[in-house]
Amino acid sequence: MWLSNSSIGRKVVMSVTGVALVLFLTFHMSMNLVALFSEDAYNMVCEFLGANWYALVATVALAALFVIHIIYAFWLTMLNRKARGSERYAVSQKPKSVEWASQNMLVLGIVVILGLLLHFANFWYKMQFAEIIGDHFLGEFGPTDGAAYIAYTFGCPVYVVIYLVWLLALWFHLTHGFWSAMQTFGWSNKIWFERWRIIGNVYSTLVVLGFAVVVVVYFFKSLC
Amino acid sequence: MEKIISFTLKIWRQNGPKDKGHFDTFQMKDIPGDTSFLEMLDILNEQLVSEGKEPVVFDHDCREGICGMCSLYINGHPHGPATGATTCQIYMRRFNDGDTITVEPWRSAGFPVIKDLMVDRSAYDKIMQAGGYVSVNTGAAQDANAILIPKTAADEAMDAASCIGCGACVAACKNGSAMLFVSAKVSQLALLPQGKSEAARRAKAMLAKMDELGFGNCTNTRACEAECPKNVSISNIARLNREFIKAKLKD
Ligand code: HEM
Ligand code: SF4
Ligand code: FES
Numbered sequence: 001m002w003l004s005n006s007s008i009g010r011k012v013v014m015s016v017t018g019v020a021l022v023l024f025l026t027f028h029m030s031m032n033l034v035a036l037f038s039e040d041a042y043n044m045v046c047e048f049l050g051a052n053w054y055a056l057v058a059t060v061a062l063a064a065l066f067v068i069h070i071i072y073a074f075w076l077t078m079l080n081r082k083a084r085g086s087e088r089y090a091v092s093q094k095p096k097s098v099e100w101a102s103q104n105m106l107v108l109g110i111v112v113i114l115g116l117l118l119h120f121a122n123f124w125y126k127m128q129f130a131e132i133i134g135d136h137f138l139g140e141f142g143p144t145d146g147a148a149y150i151a152y153t154f155g156c157p158v159y160v161v162i163y164l165v166w167l168l169a170l171w172f173h174l175t176h177g178f179w180s181a182m183q184t185f186g187w188s189n190k191i192w193f194e195r196w197r198i199i200g201n202v203y204s205t206l207v208v209l210g211f212a213v214v215v216v217v218y219f220f221k222s223l224c
Numbered sequence: 225m226e227k228i229i230s231f232t233l234k235i236w237r238q239n240g241p242k243d244k245g246h247f248d249t250f251q252m253k254d255i256p257g258d259t260s261f262l263e264m265l266d267i268l269n270e271q272l273v274s275e276g277k278e279p280v281v282f283d284h285d286c287r288e289g290i291c292g293m294c295s296l297y298i299n300g301h302p303h304g305p306a307t308g309a310t311t312c313q314i315y316m317r318r319f320n321d322g323d324t325i326t327v328e329p330w331r332s333a334g335f336p337v338i339k340d341l342m343v344d345r346s347a348y349d350k351i352m353q354a355g356g357y358v359s360v361n362t363g364a365a366q367d368a369n370a371i372l373i374p375k376t377a378a379d380e381a382m383d384a385a386s387c388i389g390c391g392a393c394v395a396a397c398k399n400g401s402a403m404l405f406v407s408a409k410v411s412q413l414a415l416l417p418q419g420k421s422e423a424a425r426r427a428k429a430m431l432a433k434m435d436e437l438g439f440g441n442c443t444n445t446r447a448c449e450a451e452c453p454k455n456v457s458i459s460n461i462a463r464l465n466r467e468f469i470k471a472k473l474k475d
Contacts, residue, residue, distance in 0.1 A: 002472045007401070007441040008431060008465055009472070076441050083400030083440030085333035090234075090247065091326045093300035095396075095450030102445040103398055180444040186466025189459045 008184075010076055015181035017069040022174065022207075024062055029210035032150075036217060039147035046146035051131035059128065070113065077106050101176040108173040115166030122153050154215050155222035163215050167208050174204035227257035227317050233268065234326040235280055241336045241344075247326075248280075257317030261304065262287060262294060264316055281340040287312040289453065292388030295395070296341055297328040302392035302451045310390065310453040330395035334402065334439050345391050347437045348405060352389075355422075355429035356409045362418040377415045384411035386454040393448035393456075399440035404448040406434050407464035408456045414467060424471035431468055 002009040031049075035042035049055045094103075101108065126139025126149060141148040153159050178200025182188050188196060230253045238245030255264055262284050269279035285293040294311035298304035304314045319325060327341060335343040362368070385408075393404035410427050413419025419426075442461060449458045 005435075006431060006468075006472075007403075007435050007439075008468045010441055011443075011465075012469060076443070080399035080401070080440040080443070083333055083438055084398060085331060085400065087245075087331040089297060089300065089328055089331055090236075091300040091328070095301075095447055097450045098445055098447050102443065105443065176444075183444050183458070183462050184465055186462050186464075186469055188462040190457060193459060193462075 010072060011184045013068065014072050014076065015184040017065045017072070018177050019181050020065050021069060022178070022203075024065070025170075025207055029207050032214045033210055035147055035150055035214060042147050042150075043144055046127065047144040049128075050144055051128060055128070056132075066116075070109070073106055073109055099176055101172040102180070105173060105176060108169045111166065111169035112173060115162070115169070118162065118166075122159070123149055150214065150218050151222065154218035157219070160215055160219045164212060167212050167215075171204055171208040174207070175201050178204060228254050229257065229316060229319060229321040229323070230254055231319060231322060232324040234324060235341070236328045237280070237340050238329070238337050240339060245337070255316050257315060259316045260287070260312060261296070261298070261314045261316065262312050281338075281342050283342045284312060289313045290388060292390035295330050295335075295343060295345070295391055297330060297395055299326055302330070302395040303390070303453045307450075308453060308455050310388070313453075330391055332394045332397070332400040334394055334400055334437060335391055343391070345389070347439070348389050348391065348402070350437060351402065351406060351430050351433045352409065354433035355426040356413075358413060358419050359422065360418075368418075371417050373416060381412050381415035384408040384415070384456065384460050387412075387452075387456050388454060390453060392451050392453060394439065396447040396451040397440065397442075398445060398447065399443055400438075401440040401442045401448075402434050403439075403442040403461050403464065404452060404456055404458065406430050407458075407460035410464045410467060411460040414463065423467055424474070427464060427467040428471050431464070 003013050004010065031042075031045055034045055049058075123146075126141075127143045127146065130136060130138035130143040136143055139149065140152060154163070179188070179193065179196040182196045182200075183193070230251070233250040233252055234247045235250065236245060237248050250268055252264065252268065255267065259267070262282075265280060265282055272279045283293045283295055285291040287294075289310045289312060292310070294303075296303070296311045298311065298314075303309060303311045305318060306314045329335075329337050329341045330343045330345075334347050335345055338344050387405060387408035389405060391405070394400060394402050410423070410430060413426065414423040444458070444461075446458060449456060
């Protein structure tokens with residue numbers, strides 16, 4: 001199968017799962033913004049995406065995307081380290097055009113995983129998971145009271161800082177990932193390379209800012 | 225006024241692929257600025273020979289930037305600090321009095337060291353043999369003139385064809401990937417009518433060979449194009465990806 005036994009095929013799997021995750025992030029971010037306008041509307045969304053069959057199917061599909069992306073990430077990194085060999089240059093200098101993020105995608109991805117685990121503990125476990133097992137008192141609030149969980153979590157400055165660092169890592173991952181995925185699909189040339197990079201930077205910045213603004217607004221709300 | 229410099233050379237010595245290897249240090253005195261980097265190594269080797277010591281082994285041939293043999297990793301850059309130039313095209317005036325200049329071989333699993341600074345780049349020949357050619361006779365110059373080729377396509381093909389197969393792209397790549405080389409060799413033919421008909425087969429065969437020989441998976445870091453002495457662009461890699469994915473989807 002070319003998606004596993006050729007280098008370009010493996011990269012295509014990375015890109016397809018990566019782009020699908022970017023679309024998921026966009027959707028998740030838009031949902032979060034609802035909380036800024038109306039907490040009732042946000043809780044309605046939470047209810048809608050609780051333990052219903054369609055939300056569960058989507059969750060499983062999403063989890064599969066993550067798992068594939070992560071397995072391939074470690075696999076590619078392993079293959080690449082082997083191809084690079086064990087000898088290291090005594091002196092080596094990074095050319096200016098090489099982005100830092102492009103050489104640290106795995107590290108950034110691992111930070112994303114760590115943030116994700118915390119995020120599961122803060123929200124998912126107490127919300128969707130609580131509904132799945134039918135224990136509605138797993139968390140501090142009801143499983144569909146998302147707005148209360150947001151206010152609760154981001155009232156704590158430590159969580160605010162951790163979530164912002166998490167988002168920053170995601171931003172770096174996406175600024176490289178976006179154009180890299182287009183390049184991997186072959187949808188690039190000298191002109192489109194520059195365009196994808198700008199589109200990718202603007203898009204990642206908007207998505208990450210969308211997430212960050214909810215965190216920051218709720219933090220300031222908790223102060224007054 | 226002519227620049228004359230004295231400096232310290234740190235050169236990698238390794239007796240064979242299995243040897244551990246180490247750095248040797250040499251003091252170079254009063255080297256004129258218009259000595260080329262390879263001539264400077266010649267001067268060093270003459271000194272070593274006259275002292276009865278073993279000269280440093282390094283690859284070279286044309287000494288004018290067209291054969292791609294002079295594979296040296298100088299002060300952290302393949303082909304040294306210059307951009308768009310091979311090792312044989314850089315001159316000592318680029319360095320300063322009192323500098324320490326570190327010279328290493330390409331370090332990548334695909335290019336094992338033969339001795340000192342010389343590496344085995346025959347993997348590139350194997351990739352070329354896998355499909356880097358046109359298998360029909362395309363005629364003589366007048367036949368080429370009978371086929372109209374858009375200027376933009378001709379220019380891009382020529383830019384890709386400027387690749388000299390030096391291996392700096394692999395040497396620069398943290399993933400040990402040969403994608404810039406393979407993509408240049410696929411593009412130089414895929415862009416022209418004579419090469420187009422075999423483009424899919426060529427892309428598949430050359431990429432399969434590259435993977436088989438153990439080169440890495442390209443993660444688009446762009447170190448290759450920054451260090452390539454011929455400024456080959458990663459837009460060629462996008463073209464290779466496109467050709468390859470199209471071919472696989474059709475199968
Ligand atoms: C929301 C989460 C994530 C999104 C949206 C995302 C998105 C992307 C995108 C679009 C790419 C570029 C694909 C390509 O050029 O082939 C990519 C590459 C990569 N991702 Fe992720 N990613 C996410 C999470 C992760 C995680 C958790 C890891 C785990 C370690 C990870 C590791 C990597 C690595 C190593 C690459 C580079 C692979 C390569 O270029 O070959 N990512 N990611
Ligand atoms: S693409 Fe550039 S760096 Fe790579 S082999 Fe060709 S000339 Fe050398
Ligand atoms: S010796 Fe031929 S390119 Fe340098």
